[in-house]
Amino acid sequence: MKDTVKKGLSLGIGLALTSKEHAEKVLDDLVKKGELTKQESKEFFNEIRERGEESQEELDGKIHEKLNKVLNDLNVATKEDLSDLEKRLEQIEQQLDRQN
Template sequence: MKSTFKKGLALGLGLALTTKEQAEKIVDELVEKGELSKQESKEFFNELLQKGKEKQEELDDKMNEKLNQLLSELDLAKKEELQELKERITELEKKLAQSEK
């Protein structure tokens, strides 16, 4: 399951990088055609990057939500829950050892 999640994350990062490269290419083409000035191109590019980051964050949130939903449906213990159980077992073992003395 971890490898699937990692592949999804890598895909998302790859898309973000591809989008950045595509945005640079589009902005450069608009400057070459004279449709944007250098200053406008910088502002436009920064706006595209900001929107891309926002969309990436939305995608990350949705992926996390789905992953948590999947883990919940599988009814697996979380790391914190396992740690709590280990601590309880350790305490019970100590109490048992003391009562046996």
């Protein structure tokens, strides 16, 4: 499962880089044609980047939710579950030590 997650993240990063490069090229072409000034191009690119970051955060949140659901459905122990078990084990060990 880790491999699938890694592949998905790599694909997302690759798409983001490709999209960024494509957006820069399109904006550069518009500047060359005189349809945008360099300042307008920068502002537009920054706006696109900000929207992309917001979309990425939303996507990350959805992926996190889905991943948690899958792990929950598979009944995989969480860090919290393991921590709780460690605490219980420590309590039992202390009780046993007191009895001996």
